[in-house]
Amino acid sequence: MTLNHRKSAFITLGSFLKQFSTTEITKNNSVPYNDLFFDRFTSAIEQAGLYNGWFSRENILFACESWSDALSEENLSKWLNNYDFSAIVPKKVAIIMAGNIPLVGFHDFLSVLISGHEVIVKQSSNDTKLLPILAEYLQVVSACFEQKINFSSEKLPEFDAVIATGSDNTARYFEYYFGQKPHIIRRNRNSVAVLTGTETKEELEALGEDIFRYYGLGCRNVSKLFVPEGYDFDAFFKAIYSYHPIVNEDKYANNYDYNKAVYLMSLIPLLENGFLMLKEDTQYASPIATLFYESYNNLEELKERLMADSDKIQCIVGKNHFANQVSFGHTQKPQLWDYADGVDTLLFLTNLR
Incomplete structure (x- = not known):
């Protein structure tokens, strides 16, 4: 599966997510596989809000809208053109996700798959309704993802590297358990x-x-x-x-x-x-x-x-005072290249051997 195939699949996912915006949910019959996924994802949005009271409908739709904007051909190309994927050796990368906001771990999920690795996802119990359907959508769009995406609710199976996000307290446990593996461990910020x-x-x-x-x-x-x-x-x-x-x-x-x-x-x-x-x-x-x-x-x-x-x-x-500062109103609209904690996730993934 080439990089262009992987990129194309995520662009298609972006077109699927574009149907779910803060202004309205509107089915676009030209979106591939809508008959299989549109109603299911609409229902998952409602279920996520009922399960987690912090996940309001508006905030879930805001997350969907933000990711639909990010997953454009222009944005993906601008992001990916900065890296060399030619020497990728596919590895199993575990992602331990936070659950504080909807789809908070999606960037890690995207990064692992777009770089050609296999992902093992351990979701937070606070955010389990949305990502599995989007993962299944990707697998239908491209059968090459069928063996590349796994979810784990129990102890993690064997993996080669890990990306874990949590609090300062949980980070200490992550360091203890995963310190011998290539890793990115994120703390409170x-x-x-x-x-x-x-x-x-x-x-x-x-x-x-x-x-x-x-x-x-x-x-x-x-x-x-x-x-x-x-x-x-x-x-x-x-x-x-x-x-x-x-x-x-x-x-x-x-x-x-x-x-x-x-x-x-x-x-x-x-x-x-x-x-x-x-x-x-x-x-x-x-x-x-x-x-x-x-x-x-x-x-x-x-x-x-x-x-x-x-x-x-x-x-x-702020405005015009600090390097890399974010303009007012844009903190929750990061670009694909705005990495959490300033750690380049794709560079980490392309260097795995």
Whole structure:
């Protein structure tokens, strides 16, 4: 199976996913194998939401829409043209997936298969409904994938390399169990936004997308703001007000109420607007419905600090201040070449021998 065949299969998968967008679910009769998969995947979306209350219909469809955009011929070619696949020796690569947001492990799944390896998927129990159907779709589109995709719910079978994503705690176990194998092990990371006070209303509103998409559960979600000394948060609160319906979501509201009660009983000063709390804190990881913030006096000193803490940070949001920073509203729209933790997954996979 050539690289072009593999790429073509994922492009077809992208056309299948394009039917599932945040605006509507619309069947396109020209999409191959729709009679076999359209209704099943539509049902899986509903099942995923019922099984995991954090997987709202809108967020699942947002993930599907994002992947349909990513799996275009243009994007795949731009991504893959940077690598040499000619010397690939097919290996069995195990992927241990997180389950914090819908299809969070899809990039690893794509990377292993597109590079010509066999994948063994161990899903999080929080996210089991969607990927198996997409994997089956790929196997129907190209029979060459039939022996390349395996799912494991028990102990992993024999494998040659592993990509594992988890918390700082689970990463220690991953290091213990998988340290002797070629591996990528990912730990906790958070994203931050650096504000200067010159942001437009549109930019601050877009920042709300970086904060609230997936309820803030992703490592690419902004969990902390850095603001200049004396920053006035009024413009920020006004700009993000359109996101206030999120407090009507039960799981988010429960977290908001609980964390607010804890802060108030502890006499911790807060800024809040009825659906988001701002707490001054030096940490990067904030609870759901809470955004930490910290003031700075010197932007250059802040740059040095964030560089020193780069192993804790996934994305830096802002404008024209930091290398590789993400523009407002785009943290949850990574390109195929925007690798988690800055580790080049395809380079790792093409170098397996």
